[in-house]
Amino acid sequence: MxxxxxxxxxxxxxxxxxxxxxxxxxxxxxxxxxxxxxxxxxxxxxxxxxxxxxxxxxxxxxxxxxxxxxxxxxxxxxxxxxxxxxxxxxxSALTRGQRWRFELVANPTYSEPREGKRGKVKPHVSARNQLNWLYKQSERAGFCLAPRIDDTVADEERARWNVADQPQVLERWTDVFRRDKKSRNAPPVRISKARFVGTLEVTDPDRLRTTLTQGIGRGRAYGCGLLTLAPVK
The missing domain is CATH 3.30.70.1200 (Crispr-associated protein; domain 1)
Known part of the structure; x- marks a missing residue:
């Protein structure tokens, strides 16, 4: 359960x-x-x-x-x-079209291409790039967000949302810690975090259920990825 x-x-x-x-x-x-x-x-x-x-x-x-x-x-x-x-x-009560206020602390990252090697994972540090990351995640996480000013959408779609629905980055910070306190030579772990709030609309209930129980993004063992929903007031 x-x-x-x-x-x-x-x-x-x-x-x-x-x-x-x-x-x-x-x-x-x-x-x-x-x-x-x-x-x-x-x-x-x-x-x-x-x-x-x-x-x-x-x-x-x-x-x-x-x-x-x-x-x-x-x-x-x-x-x-x-x-x-x-x-x-x-x-089990989630259905397509429902709207919820959400909160999420995540570790927004991207892969920096390297010739002949696997891409290097780096953090997004600006609020703009962190929000762009969230919008990309939403497409496969089972929900959609209010369109941004520069998004190309129909007037009817934009009219369905208001300013209060727009996702925001409430705070940004970096946690620095050591996994093994006894090993002083080991480099510290750094996890860049952002706290998002806003309104989402359910587009795929099954995918959203997976998102709510499996998390979003990296750093999930260290306080990232847990999306919570609350009724829209």
């Missing part, structure tokens, strides 16, 4: 600070919430941290209900236990 779990994190606790600032530590904590032998065929283990003015929330999608008690005990509040919901009920 695919689940969506929500855990409130306490930034005033030492372990809370560690999880909020070290993607490797968070990766280990999230992965240990699931048995080591779980199958990730139907759903991959994905996570994302949302930092709001008065709350820090960890979201986890996985193929079964995680045991989040250790995260709550070390980095949360005893009065705020992990909350898990059956995600499959929501996924």
């Amino acid at each position: 695919t689940t969506l779990t929500r855990i409130s994190l306490n930034p005033a606790r030492r372990q809370g600070v560690k999880l909020l600032t070290d993607p490797q530590a968070m990766h280990a904590a999230v992965r240990s919430a699931f048995p080591p032998d779980i199958s990730q065929t139907d759903a991959r283990v994905l996570w994302r941290v949302d930092k709001r003015p008065h709350e820090h929330v960890l979201y986890i999608v996985g193929p079964e209900k995680p045991t989040g008690a250790h995260i709550v005990e070390q980095a949360g509040w005893d009065t705020r236990p992990a909350q898990s919901a059956d995600y499959e009920r929501f996924l």
